Structures are given as structure tokens and as C-alpha cells.
Amino acid sequence: MICLGIEGTAHTAGIGIVDDSGNVLANVIKMVGGESKGIHPREAANHHAKEMPSLIDKAIEEAGLRYDNIDLIAFSQGPGLGPCLRTAATAARALSLSLDRPIIGVNHCVAHLEIGRKIAGCNDPVLLYASGGNTQVIAFAGGKYRVFGETLDIGIGNMLDKFGREMGLEFPSGPKIERLAKRGRELLDLPYSVKGMDVAFSGILTATLQLRKKGARLEDLCFSLQETCFSMLVEVTERAMAHVEKEEVLLGGGVVQNKRLQEMVRIMSEERRARMFVPPDRLCIDNGAMIAWTGILMHQSGIRMSIDETTVRQRFRTDEVEGVWRG
Numbered sequence: 564m565i566c567l568g569i570e571g572t573a574h575t576a577g578i579g580i581v582d583d584s585g586n587v588l589a590n591v592i593k594m595v596g597g598e599s600k601g602i603h604p605r606e607a608a609n610h611h612a613k614e615m616p617s618l619i620d621k622a623i624e625e626a627g628l629r630y631d632n633i634d635l636i637a638f639s640q641g642p643g644l645g646p647c648l649r650t651a652a653t654a655a656r657a658l659s660l661s662l663d664r665p666i667i668g669v670n671h672c673v674a675h676l677e678i679g680r681k682i683a684g685c686n687d688p689v690l691l692y693a694s695g696g697n698t699q700v701i702a703f704a705g706g707k708y709r710v711f712g713e714t715l716d717i718g719i720g721n722m723l724d725k726f727g728r729e730m731g732l733e734f735p736s737g738p739k740i741e742r743l744a745k746r747g748r749e750l751l752d753l754p755y756s757v758k759g760m761d762v763a764f765s766g767i768l769t770a771t772l773q774l775r776k777k778g779a780r781l782e783d784l785c786f787s788l789q790e791t792c793f794s795m796l797v798e799v800t801e802r803a804m805a806h807v808e809k810e811e812v813l814l815g816g817g818v819v820q821n822k823r824l825q826e827m828v829r830i831m832s833e834e835r836r837a838r839m840f841v842p843p844d845r846l847c848i849d850n851g852a853m854i855a856w857t858g859i860l861m862h863q864s865g866i867r868m869s870i871d872e873t874t875v876r877q878r879f880r881t882d883e884v885e886g887v888w889r890g
């Protein structure tokens with residue numbers, strides 16, 4: 564079975580083609596970016612609508628296939644930005660109807676975890692999912708994917724991007740902040756906000772901007788921002804691992820490309836005698852391959868959807884997904 568997956572929850576339009584052994588045959592991605600100032604849902608949706616047809620052609624070509632080789636269409640049903648989700652869903656419905664193939668809607672957060680399980684080779688991990696819009700610690704427990712901790716306000720990536728915008732850094736700012744942080748010398752005092760298993764970032768952003776006004780060095784701010792926020796993420800991830808007694812930690816989302824974050828998670832997991840798994844960058848960020856692979860798992864476990872059931876779900880919760888394919 565070959566599945567074509569369509570991703571379009573936020574900045575990224577992605578088409579992936581995956582077979583039922585988990586081989587990624589194509590994974591093409593186009594992100595709204597450059598000088599674009601943060602995310603405007605309608606503009607991102609227009610971008611996706613414009614790019615989708617050529618991305619689909621490109622993926623089919625990259626996989627060395629024809630349209631009629633595709634057996635299943637999967638798409639990111641949520642959570643995400645309404646206009647973006649609707650664009651991806653429309654493309655999926657059009658393909659499903661024109662090729663006469665089944666369609667399946669996938670939870671985007673669960674897809675980050677499933678592609679990691681397949682490609683990075685872990686079995687039952689705790690996922691630290693840190694992206695632009697999302698920051699969650701997720702694990703499978705009691706037949707469902709459960710969120711053990713999450714951000715109470717904004718996603719960590721969006722916070723980094725907002726800070727970057729104020730500092731005149733190009734979007735997305737995460738990689739620039741990482742580079743500047745390497746030249747940081749002083750760890751500045753920023754509010755460390757972990758509340759139970761949850762984290763919050765907006766207070767840290769405000770404090771960082773205030774320190775800048777008082778003349779703090781940009782490099783020290785980037786360094787301190789990373790150290791503080793990543794420590795918070797590591798703390799809640801470790802607590803979730805202890806709580807559910809799991810010995811694998813998987814990273815997902817664009818922010819986990821950050822080498823300092825990877826290093827901190829690695830140290831924590833080694834101290835617990837656990838193992839860390841990091842998928843390749845193009846499978847960490849939002850992508851269609853993870854949607855296609857999760858679609859295959861769902862289809863193989865007997866899940867079927869009619870077109871009526873493909874309405875997008877902006878607030879699709881991770882724990883609403885029945886993980887029937889996990890047995």
C-alpha cells in the first residue's frame with residue numbers, strides 16, 4: 564500500500580509519499596518564510612493553495628510513481644490554523660474523489676510521534692514535541708496518546724520568533740538565536756516558569772525584551788533564553804518519563820533541531836539510563852511523510868472515513884485519538 568500525505572496545519576505545505584513498510588518515497592516541503600512577519604493564517608493558506616498542486620506533482624515524480632499508484636490519501640485534520648487546515652483538506656478530498664481512493668484525517672501531533680517511532684527506531688517513547696505553535700510532552704498510556712505537559716500560553720518556537728522579530732532577526736529566528744547563543748558569556752536571570760507539568764513562555768519573552776532595553780548583550784540574551792526555556796522543557800519531559808516509566812525519549816517539531824536542546828535532553832536521558840531518538844531534520848519539522856505514515860497505520864487498523872467526516876478540527880486534542888493501531 565502506498566499513501567500520499569498532505570500536511571498544512573501552519574507555515575508548511577508538505578506532501579509525503581510512504582509505503583506500508585515505512586519507506587519514505589518522497590517528502591517535499593515548502594514553508595512560508597523569508598521576510599514574512601510571523602504567521603498570518605489567510606496568507607499561509609493562500610500560499611498552500613498556490614503551492615499544493617506543484618508539490619503533489621513533484622512528490623509523485625520524486626517517488627517515481629504515477630497518480631494511479633497511490634492507494635490512500637491522508638491529510639492533517641488538526642490541530643492548526645483554520646484556513647490552512649481547510650486548504651489541505653480540500654486538496655485531500657479532491658485527490659480522493661478524483662482518484663477514487665480512501666481518505667483519512669490524521670492528528671498532526673500524533674503523526675510527529677508515529678514517524679519518529681518508525682524512522683528513529685524507538686518503540687514506546689515519551690515525545691517532546693517543540694515546534695512553532697505547539698509545545699507538548701506526549702506519551703501512549705491506557706490505549707491513548709496523552710498530553711502530560713504543555714505550554715499554557717504560546718509555543719516555544721513562536722516565542723523565539725517573536726523575540727527574533729523584536730531584535731530584527733529574519734524569520735524563522737530559532738536557528739539565528741542558536742548561532743548567537745554560542746557567543747553568550749553570561750547567564751542572565753529570567754523567570755523559570757514550570758507549573759506542575761506545564762510550561763509558560765510569554766513572561767520570559769517580556770523579561771528578555773526588558774533586559775534588552777536595559778542594555779543586555781544580544782548574545783547573552785539568546786544564550787539565557789535557550790538555557791532557561793530548554794531547562795524547563797527537559798524538566799517536564801523527565802517528569803513525564805518517570806511518571807509513565809518509559810525509557811525512550813523522542814524529539815519532534817522544528818525547535819528540536821537545536822543542538823543545545825538535543826544535548827540537554829541527551830544528558831538528562833543518559834542520567835536516567837534512557838535513550839534519546841532524533842529523527843532527521845526533514846521528518847522533525849512539519850512534513851507530509853509523517854501524515855502519510857500515520858494514515859497507513861490507521862487504515863491498516865481498520866479505520867475508515869467518509870468525506871463527511873473529513874471536516875477540519877482546529878482544536879483536535881491528542882487524547883481524542885484512539886490509538887487502535889498500537890494494539
Ligand code: ATP
Pocket residue numbers: 572573574575643693694695696697718719720721723724735736737738741816817818819820821822847848849
Ligand atoms: P506546528 O506548530 O504546526 O507543528 P510550525 O510550522 O510552527 O508547526 P515547525 O516547522 O515544526 O513548526 O518548526 C518551526 C519553528 O522551529 C520555528 O518557530 C523556528 O524558529 C523553530 N526552529 C527551527 N530551527 C530551530 C533551531 N535551530 N533552534 C530553535 N528553534 C528552531
Ligand code: FE2
Pocket residue numbers: 671675694697816848849
Ligand atoms: Fe508540527
